[in-house]
Amino acid sequence: MAAGGQDPRTVMNPVLLTFLGSGDSQGVPRWWCDCEVCAEARTTGFNRRARPAVLLEWPGARVLLDAPPELRERLVAHDIRSLDAVFLTHSHNDHVGGIVDLYDFVRWTAAPLRVHVPSRSHDMLLERYPWLPARMAIERPDGPVDFAGARFEPFEVPHGANGFAYAYRIEVAGRRIVYMPDSLDVPDALVDERLRDLDVLVLGTSFWEERADRSLRSVLDVQEALRLTARARPRRTVFTHLGHGVDRRRTLPACHEFAFDGLAVEL
Ligand SMILES: [Zn+2]
Ligand SMILES: [Zn+2]
Structure with missing residues (x-):
């Protein structure tokens, strides 16, 4: 350890994950809802959440x-004025609805923005926004992407009633991170292959315990996610994509935490 007790890796090559948004597809509070979490989100705001995005x-x-x-x-709130690349997990509104503003943003910047969106989600994005390639390089990675010394490896995950989504395994400056906001019924084999040896797992959990008919569900709940992390054993897990079924004042087991809008995780 270096002087001051800091890990020398951190001093020399800091890697920072900032949660711009930590909510599920409807955000918190939900427009129409008066549940305890939504009521709290409207007043003290502890559970107030924009929909999901992370800066790395x-x-x-x-x-x-x-x-x-x-x-x-959210970018204005953090005074972010430039992005070097974008990686999208899938083409649902809560994950791509802001691409329209990015399209406007790149009008004022010199370099075209590289936006990566894997496989079938790529086609869905361009069906919805066919004019994006006029100002953006919309890449369709079907394998690892090497970018600025980091490697982003997309992989498909089951997304319940919503079909499929993608997640990314990221290797950067010696750290291993998986970003997997939307998944359900993740097979053990996929956990063993993709989620091994992680420094941080960012995992979507929409409810504490979701009792809806399984055929209607699309994202893990916290109980299912804890079973997944018991198998994968990441060093640290951050739950995001949190709906109004999660009050982040609840406690979690060691090495697990709830994201919030603005959370910064230094690796
Ligand atoms: Zn989502
Ligand atoms: Zn989704």
């Missing part, structure tokens, strides 16, 4: 993971 920064690069409808407001 390391020396020389800043990358955005997902582009929710609140993106512009």
Whole structure:
């Protein structure tokens, strides 16, 4: 350990994950809802959440993971004026609705923005926004992407009633991170293959315990996610994509925490 007790890796090559948004597809509070969590979110705001997005920064690069409808407001709040690349997990509104504002943003910047969106989600994005390639390089990675010294490896995950989504395994400056906001019924084999040896797992959990008919569900609840992390054993887990079924004042087991809008995790 270096002087001051800091890990020398951190001093030399800081990697920073900032949660711009930590909510589920409807955000918190939900427009129409008067439940305890939504009522709290309207007053003290502890559970108030924009939809999900994470900034990943390391020396020389800043990358955005997902582009929710609140993106512009969240980037302004953090005074972020440039992005080097964007990686999208899938083409649902809560993950891509902010791409329209990014399209406007790149009009005023010199370099075209590289936006990565894997496989079938790529086609869905361009069906919805066919004009994006006029100002953005919309990449369709079907394998690992090497970018500014980091590697982003997309992989498909089951997304329950919503079909499929993608997640990313990221290796940067010696750290291993998985960003997997939307998944359900993740097979053990996939956990063993993709979620091994992680420094941080960012995992979506919409409810504490979701009792809805399984055929209607699309994202893990906290109880299912804890079973998944018991198998994968990441060093640290951050739950995000939190709906109004999660009050983040509740406690979690060691090495697990709830994200909130603005949470910064230094690796
Ligand atoms: Zn989602
Ligand atoms: Zn989704």
